[in-house]
Amino acid sequence: MSKKTATSSTRYQALLQLLRTAETLWNASRFFFDRWDLSPSQFNVLNLLHLNPEGSTQIELSRLLIMHRSNITGLVDRLEKRGLLQRKDNPKDRRAYKVTLTTAGKKLIEKILPDYYQAAENVWDNFPEARTKQLVGDLQKLSANLEKFFPER
Amino acid sequence: MSKKTATSSTRYQALLQLLRTAETLWNASRFFFDRWDLSPSQFNVLNLLHLNPEGSTQIELSRLLIMHRSNITGLVDRLEKRGLLQRKDNPKDRRAYKVTLTTAGKKLIEKILPDYYQAAENVWDNFPEARTKQLVGDLQKLSANLEKFFPER
């Protein structure tokens, strides 16, 4: 049996494959959301707001999306310009807005969601459920390790 | 047993977790390569060129990196400006360049690689090798399905 070189180690390959698959998934989702002229990030914003009808502050969105606060500004700007959400003043904290879906935004996200869940099922194509559960567990473990090695954000 | 809602399906959660873990991994790698003032994409370019000493065309790089050709232009521009690689005219096809590492680029990537492989091992932290192999297989299967559902690039 030949000595393994660093470049061919399974663990190294696994990280590459993970990035590659995620890239493919992201591209697929970009293609998918194009029908409604949304980017995956824009969809994520609408989806989060839909789950939180009282509205979220921009900093909350940035934490949930693992994204810098300054990026939320532009994302919310563009969605607000399209009338899908609105910034509402927050009397409890005058530094922060409450961002909420408009009626149009709520209507759009509710139109998308069924297709979205269906697509998420389809791409697994008979993949055994138990195996999917294992995958989730493994990915979570890796995430935890990564955060241990590279702590701050 | 309660009927599962779409949002709680394991398969849907698995896709979210995949994106989340990949994001974390990407952020960790951004942090990692910062020591050499490189972005992950810049590292990938240098790494590919290091594996292919005869040089690659930009279109080859774009395919390997799953990235639009126009993006390679800027990526190569910046690395060329730093003297890490060079565009060489290609007599066999005067439309295309051959992009190769300079001595400085070769020296830099060879300084980075040992740390890189070590980090890739470290983040798995005693994760069983067999399980890693399974993960790679599962991710490949998902990738294949994704390309079936969302064909073109």
Add this chain to the structure above:
DNA sequence: AGACCTTAGTTGACACATCAACAATCTATT
């Protein structure tokens, strides 16, 4: 040779992402 199609790379317009620096506001401590 000429006509036609394809391919490699660049450019410009735009979205998306980071960071640093700043203003406005909130909070804690004295």
Add this chain to the structure above:
DNA sequence: AATAGATTGTTGATGTGTCAACTAAGGTCT
């Protein structure tokens, strides 16, 4: 109450990514 420190959101600079439209060059077909 005053000061000091932290937090929210915006802005500007820069890098990264997409796409459409363009030039230059290659390939094919008659």
